[in-house]
Amino acid sequence: MRLVLHVWRQKGPDAPGRFVAYEAADVSPDMSFLEMLDVVNEGLIVKGEAPIAFDHDCREGICGACGMVINGRPHGPRERTTTCQLHMRSFKDGDELWIEPWRARAFPVLRDLIVDRSAFDRIIAAGGFISAPIGSAPDANAVPVPKENADLSMDAAQCIGCGACVAACPNASAMLFTAAKVSHLGLLPQGQPERWERARGMVERMDAEGFGSCTNHGECEAACPKGISVLFIARMNRDFVRARLTEGRRIAKAGEGGA
Amino acid sequence: MTAITASLPRLRLPYVASTIGRKVVMAVTGLVLFGFVLGHFVGNLTLYLGPEAINHYSEFLHGFLHGGGLWVARAVLLTSAVLHVWSATSLTLESWAARPKGYRRWTAKDSTYASRTMRWGGVILAAFIVFHLMNLTFGNAHPDYVRGDVYHNVVAAFQVWPVSVFYVVAMVALGLHLDHGVWSMCQTLGLSHPRYKRWARGAALGFALLIVAGNCSFPIAVLAGWVR
Amino acid sequence: MNLDARIPAGPLSEKWSRHKFDLKLVNPANKRKYSVIMVGSGLAGAGGAASLAELGYRVKCFCYQDSPRRAHSIAAQGGINAAKNYPNDGDSVFRLFYDTVKGGDFRAREANVYRLAEVSVNIIDQCAALGVPFAREYGGLLDNRSFGGAQVSRTFYARGQTGQQLLLGAYQALERQIGRGQVEMYPRHEMQELVVGDGRARGVVVRDMVTGEIETHLADAVCLATGGYGNVFYLSTNAKGCNTTAIWRAYKHGAGFANPCYTQIHPTCIPVTGEHQSKLTLMSESLRNDGRIWVPKRQGDPRPPNAIPEGERDYYLERKYPSYGNLAPRDISSRAAKQLCDAGYGVGPGGQGVYLDFSEAIGRLGEDAIREKYGNLFEMYERITAEDPYKVPMRIFPASHYTMGGLWVDYDLMSTIPGLFVLGEANFSDHGANRLGASALMQGLADGYFVIPYTMGDYLARTPRTAVAADHPAVKAAEAAVRERTARLLAVPGKRTPTSFYRELGKLLWEQCGMARSRAGLERALAQVPALREEFWRNVTVTGEAGELNQSLELAGRVADFLELGELLCRDALAREESCGCHFREEYQTEDGEAKRDDERFCHVAVWEYQGADRAPARHEEPLTYETVHLATRSYK
């Protein structure tokens, strides 16, 4: 089949960008979306033009590197599917596609469809971990975890950090990504000691990075390739509020412990 | 792009400075306003019991605790409304700033008309409340306002059809606002939970419909001449 | 070339604990004075960077992705082995050790493998403590499954995303240290040169992949944890960015390259659909626990699989290897598939595929049980092929997956260049000629969490602290080399794209140096690869400039290195005149087509030493001595 692509081209972070139209001829339905772009790029290189820059690595839907907005849907039309796992059979001959990068102040465009998502790493660095220095661990079975918790925790832990939730959110909010990590760790016994500081530290960092706030549109969940549920956002809100309310009590407790 | 060392300082901002903090303010004040609207609606039903009923009801309100009760209520309402609008406005402005450049093409999926119109819907509500107060509380926007005769005031007001139309429009805005607002509130306050997610959605819609239908019935009843 | 592995004396089971005692320590107060460079943020890299930082060393960590969390370890599906013996089915450190040595066809170092099995136990504890949501039983305790032909259940897993969860654990530990300022993270930075000054590794030259700037970073020691080179075959299960650049630079600076020809082909991948194919997707080996592999008995049978009656199907693995059946090790089942496809029994487009059939298991356990177990894998298959594996058998074919070969390291993970350590898949250490399923994650974390923190301290404590200055000739030379190379790539006035060369190289190696190798084929390849390389430098076209985000430049640089590595691969395969593990030389097989090892001549590690651009590399040998296990012929019949 044959498609018309309107691709966002932008040479650098400060350069002005624009849409450029390309034709993708004899596209096979078995191609992945990125393989279709590969073919377009091969053509451009031969012509001595700069290929369309896009992030990608595993091409298996797990590393979270890829991602672009295709006809107004982050990662394209197919549910629970990353761009690299989207196949051309999801489109039909003659389709016209608008391809844009994630758009958010916290995700500045570096080139074409590539954005800088390091804000996500900083959110994790602000509390998205369990402090268990290497070598300090007790036997793995010393702390049983109820299967339900383990499974729910795993549901949240599946987040691949792709940023589609931010791209999809009308407020460019990073709540789903942050909530996924807060929940993944907060649902496990190992994660309890730092539970409150974690929620608080990560949310403060998230705000400082310049994402928008959540008004519960639910677009993030719809765009999330791993189907992370917005209910984790409710859970994080709860933890964040409790972090504040229980603070005094926790400090008092610690005091008694010390005495 | 250089290294991400960011030996991150703990920001320790005041609670309400955080987005979630302000969302909670919005939710709590929203709840107060919602509670008022519900009670107010029930009170207004006395309209159907004829002049005495509603006028007595009004007198009761005004005389409650020698008038003090009303003022307390007003104080609470006013602060709620102010805080609600403040949090809504500040968060809205930030969210707009969070996406300086929008998409050339956008296809919504899970968001609803209600969720997307919260902000302007809110503004309509603000406008409505102002007019409504001038109309039925202060009377300075009323064809012929008679202090104390609530029944007359309401009927007279709604007989002016543009007023009634505006009320109906405002109530639709309110309905949308509540449909999403009540669900959103559950999320914000961390109440929603897998088991009753659908329930929360349903409840929100139910309340919204009740308020819209009920409140719209008044102007309609007046224009239809059932209440005169 | 000094190939002393520095294996500690004493009985096998005590070597590591004794060695840990003998290793020198760095005074806690002095640790912050030392700086370490870690190239790579996979299980080995992130794990190593985090644990070194926790000890107090100042660490700089580099990766080419936009975030350390995306290292290729993320893609591992099946699971990670550990000799916990929780199921009480007779596992033990010794059994895991023995299975690994045997699985590697007796071409790995006993001492290393034993240490690996020993620390495997701590790995699971550590990961659980870091919040890895391993699968659990209803009692809340950890669940295990048997994997990749093991006869005990020793594999821990987190749905079909074990690698992701393990890596996120290590990544979070790393981010914690970044937050504390103990690690400086450099994402989107590609290592392009190693700085070797006064006979020691001193630092690296990297390219900022956003601005194109060339930066030099110096430190007291350098670790490479840059993963495998399976992408040399172009089509592989590796991520697109996986490359050999880092270890290849080290090789050219004199680091020995061990067993390059030990490359693993994974039997269960989704077959190629056409020329456009850019990578191959693995279907976790765990599928072989319930799927039955077969081809039609009639060559080129045109009928759809479900129309082929039971009697006309050849369940060849069950036929050839009754005791292991569909669970026969990777090298064996891959080769069996290839032989049948070459003989014209293959199915699907181009006859390059065999069936992996679940109908029997679905009949026995019910569709829900299968969905419960493999739901996400079936979904992935359906998404890619648009075929429903609940109804039609899957089509699978072998693909390049893992490389056992890599930079030579001693027991302390130090290469032949003092101060240059190599961790994870990038080194050659523990898997011999064939890796068992679920052992690579184990090795990556063992190296990063539990080995390098000890051995690094010993090196630093033993070595006088003499920093090299930024204007040291070695530094200048390294920077110049990178600039010159980049300029050269951009200057070639050619016509062909880097990918076209890459694809051609991959095909060539896959055919001549893939699952089955012959003298004739290898000699042909040894003529073709240099020719292709020569054309590359004459006829490649690279767009854009050096000082910008330039993906075609990045790719060209990687292809250039693969074009050199490819040759070494064939040399090594040619020199190893035996069949062992994944290395199958057609000349050396038993009458029924099984690998024929030659322990007389080849029970050693082959280590290649770079001699300069125009001279053939020198081949050295590290003899393998087996004190505990006695060499046996591997049989899975």
Ligand SMILES: Cc1cc2nc3c(=O)[nH]c(=O)nc-3n(C[C@H](O)[C@H](O)[C@H](O)COP(=O)(O)OP(=O)(O)OC[C@H]3O[C@@H](n4cnc5c(N)ncnc54)[C@H](O)[C@@H]3O)c2cc1C
């Ligand atoms: C699809 C798939 C499934 C697998 N499943 C399993 C399994 O179930 N069980 C199992 O045990 N093993 C499995 N493996 C093998 C295992 O995942 C890998 O061997 C292991 O994760 C390698 O880890 P690593 O840390 O050594 O390297 P990687 O995880 O590959 O990390 C390499 C790092 O080096 C960086 N890097 C590379 N080159 C450069 C450069 N030039 N400059 C700067 N940085 C660079 C990269 O950015 C990355 O951070 C699987 C492998 C694949 C491909």
Ligand code: HEM
């Ligand atoms: C006066 C002008 C008003 C404005 C500008 C306004 C604006 C908003 C905005 C922007 C939100 C956030 C939407 C979201 O988070 O999903 C919101 C939420 C809400 N509003 Fe209003 N609103 C107004 C009046 C009202 C009134 C009169 C009521 C009650 C009848 C009300 C009840 C709510 C509720 C319950 C919520 C949900 C709180 C939450 O999201 O957590 N609002 N409002």
Ligand code: HEM
């Ligand atoms: C059609 C529906 C409504 C009717 C018929 C109605 C009627 C009235 C009347 C008669 C009064 C004056 C009461 C008195 O002076 O004793 C009043 C006051 C008021 N109404 Fe309404 N109202 C309606 C809807 C609303 C809504 C939707 C809101 C809020 C969003 C609202 C907010 C108020 C407020 C704040 C006051 C002032 C209360 C006070 O402090 O005296 N009303 N309303």
Ligand code: SF4
């Ligand atoms: S929550 Fe979903 S959309 Fe958001 S980053 Fe994680 S995986 Fe991507």
Ligand code: F3S
């Ligand atoms: S779309 Fe945005 S508004 Fe909240 S629910 Fe998702 S973050």
Ligand code: FES
């Ligand atoms: S490329 Fe890894 S998720 Fe798409």
